[in-house]
Amino acid sequence: MDDALVRAGRALRLAVLIALALLFLIPFYLLLRNGLSSEREITSPEWTFFPHELRWDNVHELFADTSVPFARSLLNSALIAVATTLGTLLLASLAGYGLARIPYRYADKVFYGILGTLLIPAAVTFVPSFVLVSSLGWISTLRGLIVPTLFSAFACFVFRQYFLGFPKELEDAAQVDGLGYWRTYWLIVVPNARPVFAAVGTIVFLGAWNSFLWPLVIGQDQSAWTVQVALSSFTTAQVIRLHELFVAAAVSILPLLVVFLVFQRWIVTGVERSGID
Amino acid sequence: MKHRSALWFWVFVGPFAAGLALFTYVPLLWSVGLSFFDAQNTVTPTHFVGLDNYTAMLRDDAFRDSLKTFLVFTAFIVPTTYVVSLTLALMVNRVRWARAFFRSVFFLPAACSYVVAALVWKMSIFSGVRFGLANTVLGWFGTDSVAWLATPDPPWYWLVLITVRLWLQAGFYMILFLAGLQRIDPALYEAAAVDGARPGWTVLRHITLPQLRATSVAVVLLLVVNAFQAFDEFYNLLSDARGYPPYARPPLVYLYYTALGQGQNLGLGSAGAVILALVIAVVTVAQARWLKLGRTDADG
Numbered sequence: 001m002d003d004a005l006v007r008a009g010r011a012l013r014l015a016v017l018i019a020l021a022l023l024f025l026i027p028f029y030l031l032l033r034n035g036l037s038s039e040r041e042i043t044s045p046e047w048t049f050f051p052h053e054l055r056w057d058n059v060h061e062l063f064a065d066t067s068v069p070f071a072r073s074l075l076n077s078a079l080i081a082v083a084t085t086l087g088t089l090l091l092a093s094l095a096g097y098g099l100a101r102i103p104y105r106y107a108d109k110v111f112y113g114i115l116g117t118l119l120i121p122a123a124v125t126f127v128p129s130f131v132l133v134s135s136l137g138w139i140s141t142l143r144g145l146i147v148p149t150l151f152s153a154f155a156c157f158v159f160r161q162y163f164l165g166f167p168k169e170l171e172d173a174a175q176v177d178g179l180g181y182w183r184t185y186w187l188i189v190v191p192n193a194r195p196v197f198a199a200v201g202t203i204v205f206l207g208a209w210n211s212f213l214w215p216l217v218i219g220q221d222q223s224a225w226t227v228q229v230a231l232s233s234f235t236t237a238q239v240i241r242l243h244e245l246f247v248a249a250a251v252s253i254l255p256l257l258v259v260f261l262v263f264q265r266w267i268v269t270g271v272e273r274s275g276i277d
Numbered sequence: 278m279k280h281r282s283a284l285w286f287w288v289f290v291g292p293f294a295a296g297l298a299l300f301t302y303v304p305l306l307w308s309v310g311l312s313f314f315d316a317q318n319t320v321t322p323t324h325f326v327g328l329d330n331y332t333a334m335l336r337d338d339a340f341r342d343s344l345k346t347f348l349v350f351t352a353f354i355v356p357t358t359y360v361v362s363l364t365l366a367l368m369v370n371r372v373r374w375a376r377a378f379f380r381s382v383f384f385l386p387a388a389c390s391y392v393v394a395a396l397v398w399k400m401s402i403f404s405g406v407r408f409g410l411a412n413t414v415l416g417w418f419g420t421d422s423v424a425w426l427a428t429p430d431p432p433w434y435w436l437v438l439i440t441v442r443l444w445l446q447a448g449f450y451m452i453l454f455l456a457g458l459q460r461i462d463p464a465l466y467e468a469a470a471v472d473g474a475r476p477g478w479t480v481l482r483h484i485t486l487p488q489l490r491a492t493s494v495a496v497v498l499l500l501v502v503n504a505f506q507a508f509d510e511f512y513n514l515l516s517d518a519r520g521y522p523p524y525a526r527p528p529l530v531y532l533y534y535t536a537l538g539q540g541q542n543l544g545l546g547s548a549g550a551v552i553l554a555l556v557i558a559v560v561t562v563a564q565a566r567w568l569k570l571g572r573t574d575a576d577g
Contacts, residue, residue, distance in 0.1 A: 010373075013368055013371065013372060014372060014374065016368065017368055017369070017372055017379055020365070020383075021378075021379055021382045021383070024382055024383055024385070024386065024444065024448075025382060025385075026402075026410075027386070027389075027394065027397045027398075027402070027444065028385070030397050030401045030402065030410065031393070031397055034400075034401060042401075042408065043406070043408050044408060045408055047408060047410075047413050091292055091293045091296065092293060094289045094290070094292070094293065095289060095290045095292075095293035095294065097289055098285070098286050098287075098288075098289025098290040099290060102282055102285050102286040102289060103282050103286075104282060104283050104286035105283070107286065110290060110294060113294070114293075114294065114297060117297060117301045117302075119561075120301065120305065120554070121502060121505050121506060121553075121554070121557055122506060124305075124308075124550045124551075124553055124554040124557070125301060125304050125305055125308070125550075126529075126532075126550075127308060127532060127536045127537075127543065127546045127547055127549075127550045128304030128305060128307045128308030128311070128547065128550070129300065129304045130536070130537060131304065131307055131308070131311065131320045131543060132299075132300070132303060132304045132307060134320060135320050135321075147296075147300075148300040150296060151293060151296040151297040151300055151301070153297065156293060180285075181282075181285045181288075181289070182285075182288075185289075206387075206388060209390070210389075210390035210391070210392075212390065212391060212392055212508070212509045212512075212513075213508050213509065213529070213533075216512075217533075217537055228390055228392040231392050231393065231396060232392050232512070232513055234396075235392075235395070235396055235399065235400070235513060235517070236513075236516055236517050240400075242400060245396065245400065246396075246400070246401075249392075249393045249396050249397070252390070252393060253388065253389055253390070253393055256388045256389075257385075257388055259388075260385070260387075260388035261381075264381060264384065267452075268452055268456075
């Protein structure tokens with residue numbers, strides 16, 4: 001009797017989970033379905049699960065449409081996401097290592113100064129940051145889109161926590177061998193810290209690819225649009241070409257889904273190690 | 278030797294610290310400065326106006342409405358996401374079959390941008406016309422179509438705003454809860470079973486939830502901080518070529534239009550940002566107090 005109850009409970013839970021999973025997948029399915037449908041099919045009141053014909057031509061039309069520089073915006077996003085990821089990893093890991101391992105009288109004070117910026121909501125600094133970037137003459141430049149985002153206190157914090165727990169014996173051996181801080185870092189520490197680089201890198205990459213407010217504010221010329229800004233311009237335009245819009249959105253999440261599925265494990269470990277609890 | 282390690286410290290930390298100072302502290306001070314000047318269409322103002330920008334902002338009904346929007350939005354989204362992500366974590370944690378699959382499916386939306394999600398919500402699920410998924414489903418039950426985003430009374434647009442954020446972020450917080458659940462000592466559950474506690478609500482209330490307290494505090498803090506930053510989905514769901522409807526404009530959207538829109542009033546925008554910062558500080562401190570109080574109550 002009890003056994004049957006337990007089994008029934010288990011089956012019920014599984015059924016609910018499957019239903020929820022389908023619900024969570026619906027938006028992805030709609031993206032794909034509409035992206036491969038004709039405009040008439042998308043807006044047809046006779047709604048079908050599969051479109052009558054898969055319209056791969058949408059992809060050609062999207063890239064041939066000169067009113068929205070979609071190819072350019074994809075390239076911009078790729079450049080920005082890669083540069084931001086590499087730059088953040090370099091700067092934040094060096095800082096995190098210095099804070100964790102190089103003895104210095106004011107190290108704690110510097111660390112609190114860095115940590116303090118996490119308490120300042122980005123919402124509050126976006127107006128003044130715009131002012132700063134515009135006075136540097138960096139509006140509508142890739143520099144303006146990349147450089148201000150390179151200094152992530154969150155990434156620095158994760159690296160510091162990770163290096164604090166790093167086995168000291170490895171570095172001691174290196175010091176005995178006469179390596180200074182610089183070479184110890186590059187030859188011993190970095191190769192042994194690949195998991196945390198992968199975790200932070202993935203999170204930074206996703207954030208850079210998906211970020212919207214900053215690129216919207218800084219990328220005023222079409223030549224500096226990112227994918228998100230281009231997509232947004234589609235949805236707020238006078239005339240909306242729905243099939244192009246959906247195929248553009250589907251194309252825009254493809255690289256992310258690949259990165260995400262490959263590195264998902266690292267994000268999970270990164271989240272667990274970020275010390276937020 | 279001491280001297281040399283100080284030098285190396287700055288070699289490692291210096292570039293990062295300098296950049297952070299330049300792109301966070303400098304703009305912050307600049308903004309506070311600008312907020313005391315009349316700075317329309319310029320970043321080097323000369324006309325000092327004292328607190329005028331602040332009083333103008335506080336008297337502005339639209340700005341006050343935007344603060345109200347944000348408070349109501351936070352009051353909705355924080356508990357909803359908390360319950361949904363905790364429920365998902367509890368279910369995924371206990372399921373034996375295809376656990377990794379379920380975890381991935383619920384986490385997958387975290388890879389999606391607000392822009393893309395808003396697009397699917399606005400143009401496909403909650404589209405006001407016949408071909409929207411929500412209205413198609415309503416049609417099966419013989420109910421009339423609803424103009425989801427254009428109906429402020431009853432606030433149907435609210436359902437669209439809440440569900441899009443819920444879909445995007447629930448999986449991420451589920452991961453945090455899953456990590457927390459992994460750390461609970463199984464011996465606690467065994468002891469409870471010996472004491473005759475039936476699995477279910479009692480165990481959840483007396484063991485699981487108290488053990489998850491640290492995670493819960495972090496989750497609630499992150500949820501509130503993220504709700505402050507709400508911009509992407511409001512902007513992409515509600516604005517179109519004709520402009521932006523007056524309802525449902527959170528502070529960030531409002532500041533965007535004030536400081537960088539047609540008026541380019543950077544002084545006023547900066548004053549708004551400073552006010553927003555103060556409101557956020559008050560809410561955060563109040564909430565930290567409240568969460569800490571909860572902890573001593575439970576322990577005592």
